[in-house]
Every structure is written in C-alpha cells, then in structure tokens.
Amino acid sequence: MENITTNARKALKLKEILQILKCEIIWAEDDMLEMLIDRAGAADLMSDILAFMRPNSLMLTGLINIQSVRTADIAEITAIVYVRGKKPSQDAIELAKEKRIPLFSSSYFMYDACGILYSNGIRGHN
Amino acid sequence: MPDDKKIIMRKKFEILGKDFINGGRVSSEIRDILKFLNLPSSVVRKTGIAAYEAEMNLIIYARKGEIDLIISNSSIEMVIQDEGDGIENIELAMREGYSTATAEIREMGFGAGMGLPNIKRNSSEFRISSEINKGTTLYIRIDINE
Numbered sequence: 001m002e003n004i005t006t007n008a009r010k011a012l013k014l015k016e017i018l019q020i021l022k023c024e025i026i027w028a029e030d031d032m033l034e035m036l037i038d039r040a041g042a043a044d045l046m047s048d049i050l051a052f053m054r055p056n057s058l059m060l061t062g063l064i065n066i067q068s069v070r071t072a073d074i075a076e077i078t079a080i081v082y083v084r085g086k087k088p089s090q091d092a093i094e095l096a097k098e099k100r101i102p103l104f105s106s107s108y109f110m111y112d113a114c115g116i117l118y119s120n121g122i123r124g125h126n
Numbered sequence: 127m128p129d130d131k132k133i134i135m136r137k138k139f140e141i142l143g144k145d146f147i148n149g150g151r152v153s154s155e156i157r158d159i160l161k162f163l164n165l166p167s168s169v170v171r172k173t174g175i176a177a178y179e180a181e182m183n184l185i186i187y188a189r190k191g192e193i194d195l196i197i198s199n200s201s202i203e204m205v206i207q208d209e210g211d212g213i214e215n216i217e218l219a220m221r222e223g224y225s226t227a228t229a230e231i232r233e234m235g236f237g238a239g240m241g242l243p244n245i246k247r248n249s250s251e252f253r254i255s256s257e258i259n260k261g262t263t264l265y266i267r268i269d270i271n272e
Binding site for chain 1: 236
C-alpha cells in the first residue's frame with residue numbers, strides 16, 4: 001500500500017474493483033462484473049446510505065444483515081463490498097440473488113478500502 | 127392538489143412490529159408497483175426511500191400498523207398509521223441525529239436519528255402526528271410532476 005498516487009476521476013469495471021480490493025465473490029453473475037462504477041460510498045448506518053448515496057454507485061459496509069441488501073436495493077446501489085473479510089448472512093445472499101445485486105467481501109478495513117478506491121479514481125458523493 | 131386528480135390505484139399493506147427479517151419487503155413491493163406503472167425514476171426513488179424509512183420506523187418502534195398507498199395521476203400518497211408508544215417530542219424526533227433507539231437497533235444499522243428527516247427530504251409534503259400510548263400517523267405526498 002506504499003507510494004500511493006491518486007488518479008484522476010475515472011470509472012472502473014466491477015471486475016477491476018474486485019482485483020484492487022482483493023475481493024472474494026459472495027454472489028455475482030459473470031456479466032455483472034463488466035458493469036462500470038465511478039462513485040462509491042461507505043457507511044454502517046443504513047439511513048446514511050439512503051440519504052447521501054446516488055444511484056448506480058458502489059456501497060462499502062461492515063453491516064452484514066439482510067437490511068444491508070434491502071437498503072442497497074431501495075437506494076439503487078449497483079453492488080455491495082463487505083469490508084474486513086465479513087460475509088453477509090444467508091438471508092442477505094438470497095435477497096441479493098432475487099434483487100440481482102452482486103456481493104463481494106474484501107479483506108481490507110473500511111478506511112483502507114476507501115483509500116484504495118479513491119486513489120484509483122473512484123470518487124464519493126461530494 | 128389539482129381538481130382533476132384521478133386515483134389510479136389504492137392498496138393497504140399490514141406491517142408487524144419487530145418483524146425485522148421482512149423489514150423493507152413492503153417498500154420493495156411499492157417500488158415494484160411504481161416501476162410497473164412506468165413512473166419517473168426520481169419518483170420511484172423518493173417513494174422507495176420514504177416508504178422504507180417509515181416501514182423500518184414502524185417495525186422498530188410500534189406493535190403493528192399499516193401503509194395505505196394511494197397512487198393518482200398527480201402524486202403518490204402514503205398514510206402510515208401505527209399502534210405503539212407514540213412520539214413524546216416530535217420536534218426532537220425530526221432533528222437529524224436524535225434517536226431513542228436501543229443499542230440492538232443501532233447494531234442493525236438503524237436508529238441513527240435520520241429516518242424522519244430522510245422522509246421529509248424526499249417528500250413534497252410531510253405531516254406527522256402522534257399520541258402517547260396510542261400511536262403515530264405519517265402523511266407523505268410525493269408529486270409526480272415536480
């Protein structure tokens with residue numbers, strides 16, 4: 001993680017994000033990995049996601065219950081990355097399949113995951 | 127409200143307090159209905175967020191209640207009525223960050239004191255009334271042509 005330089009804003013494919021965040025795929029279909037992402041937001045409070053995140057962005061969270069997926073669906077989030085290697089509950093995975101929201105687990109902590117994404121060109125909501 | 131308001135659809139949804147597993151199911155169904163009716167995506171989004179915050183509030187704080195959804199040619203209206211403890215100080219409850227939620231609720235990602243402000247932010251009109259030991263009623267209107 002040393003010598004990080006910050007790239008200008010750019011969109012990345014989900015499969016590129018999986019690589020840079022060292023993610024394990026919890027659930028996704030192959031074609032979903034081609035989707036482009038240029039914004040992300042991180043929160044453990046679901047109301048924050050609902051209040052501040054724009055549609056079609058990436059959500060990072062440490063919350064693993066079914067409400068994480070429900071919130072992502074209502075907020076029109078493209079995909080969820082669970083941080084610190086957390087795995088969502090089984091009912092959350094089932095709902096994600098139904099709603100077609102890809103789920104990933106990254107071994108990075110929230111702060112580090114956000115920093116890595118930002119330095120690779122993914123911006124937030126300011 | 128325009129005089130030529132025509133109701134397209136009306137549906138009531140029952141919600142049970144503490145039913146966390148199903149929390150959001152009704153809002154999701156409401157979103158699906160609006161999408162099916164081809165309403166603008168901004169209307170679908172605002173209604174979905176307002177309904178979800180109201181639904182979760184009901185599940186967290188009340189014994190039971192219902193959402194009455196009224197879709198017309200000009201607006202989406204939701205009347206959310208619950209049976210519960212009611213809200214002691216509505217002015218405080220409307221303040222961002224104020225919450226009476228337990229630690230257990232907060233661990234689930236809710237109870238951050240953003241629910242009612244989030245509903246208001248997404249509504250064209252928002253009204254709230256509450257009676258202690260009886261329950262709370264919300265009126266939410268989202269205009270289709272804004």
